[in-house]
Structure formats: C-alpha cells, structure tokens
Amino acid sequence: MITPHSVNDFSKQMRAIPEVTTSIGGINQICxxxxxxxxxxxxxxxxxxxLGQQAKWMLWLTPENKLDRSWLEHSGISLSKSVQIPMLDDDQKIDSMTQALKSGNYSVITVWLDSTLSAEQQNSLDFLAKESDTVVxxxxxxxPHNRSTRQMSHQKIPTFAFL
Structure with a gap:
C-alpha cells in the first residue's frame, strides 16, 4: 500500500539527510x-x-632564498595577499604549515621541504587541509637519494623562482 507524504514529511526527511560539501583542500607532493x-x-x-583569487591568503614557506617578487607579479600572483617565511628548518615549516591550516586563513600553501613526511604527518596535514579548504x-x-626512494610518478619543479 502506498501512503502519500505531506510537504511537512518531506521537509523532515530532507533535514535528516546530511549536507554534502565538497572541498578542494588537500596535500600535493611534487619533486x-x-x-x-x-x-x-x-x-x-x-x-x-x-587559488590566489580567493579572499584568503597565500603562504610560501621557502628555503633560505627569497621569492623573486617581479617573477610573482609577472606570473599574475598577487603580492598583497602573499606571505613568505624563509629560512625555517623542515620541522619549523611543518609546524608553521599546521598552524596556518588550523587558522583557515589560507587558500594555498606552498612549502619546500628537504625531508619526506611520515605517513602520520601526511595524514594529519591532509585532514587539516581538507577541513580548512586549503590546497598545499x-x-x-x-x-639521487630521493629518486631511488620516492615514487616515480612525482612531477619535477625547478627552483628558478628564487633570486
């Protein structure tokens, strides 16, 4: 037997369905x-x-060199929403990245690391990135050492962006 549902019954059913949100946030590791x-x-x-067109900031956690500001401007990246923190060791960069992700104030974080992340660090940072809708x-x-231990599917990115 089919029973008709009233409009009120349908709205109650709709409230019971969890809201699905899509996040573009996540971790991307590139060689x-x-x-x-x-x-x-x-x-x-x-x-x-x-990503820089969003209202949020862009964070650059770089090696000891500073980013070439004219290169960024020529690339169309806004300097007014860019924050660069150079000269940190890998642990400090990971801590800074974690705090930035927790703040939710960044649309994109670009970080240069010498060491690889542990599985725990990677999972934690990926979770925070998705929660804050931040692309990292x-x-x-x-x-030569990294080539033998890393997956061969990584992309290669040059460092000419530095002065």
Whole structure:
C-alpha cells in the first residue's frame, strides 16, 4: 500500500539527510629539479594564481632564498595577499604549515621541504587541509637519494623562482 507524504514529511526527511560539501583542500607532493622550468609555469603557477583569487591568503614557506617578487607579479600572483617565511628548518615549516591550516586563513600553501613526511604527518596535514579548504603544494628537491626512494610518478619543479 502506498501512503502519500505531506510537504511537512518531506521537509523532515530532507533535514535528516546530511549536507554534502565538497572541498578542494588537500596535500600535493611534487619533486622538482632545474631540468624542466616550463612545468612550473604550465602546471603549478596557474593553480596558485587561481587559488590566489580567493579572499584568503597565500603562504610560501621557502628555503633560505627569497621569492623573486617581479617573477610573482609577472606570473599574475598577487603580492598583497602573499606571505613568505624563509629560512625555517623542515620541522619549523611543518609546524608553521599546521598552524596556518588550523587558522583557515589560507587558500594555498606552498612549502619546500628537504625531508619526506611520515605517513602520520601526511595524514594529519591532509585532514587539516581538507577541513580548512586549503590546497598545499609540498615541493621536494629531486636528488639521487630521493629518486631511488620516492615514487616515480612525482612531477619535477625547478627552483628558478628564487633570486
């Protein structure tokens, strides 16, 4: 037997369905070297530029070198919403990244790391990135040691962005 449902019954059913939200946040690990400079311009910069159009900030946790401001401007990346913190060791960068993700104030975080993340660190940062809707690009310099231990599917990104 089919029983008719009133409008009120339908609205009660709709409230019981959990709301589905999509998040673009997450961790992306990329290996880089100086051999393929076009990849940065074709892949990473357009993504950072698009994410930078949000009202949130962009965080750059870089090696000891400063980012080339004219290169960023030429790439169409807003300097007024960019924050760069250079000269941190990997532990400090991971701590800074964690705090930035918890704040929810960043649309994109780009960090250069010398070491690889543990599975626990990776899972924790990925969870925080999804929660805060932040895209994180973790760049690892490609070295002979890293080539043998890392997955071969990583992209290569050059470092010419630095002065």
């Amino acid at each position: 880089y070297d100086n051999a393929s400079p076009t990849l940065l311009n074709l892949l990473l910069l357009p993504a950072i530029k698009q 690009f973790i760049l690892h310099k490609n070295s």
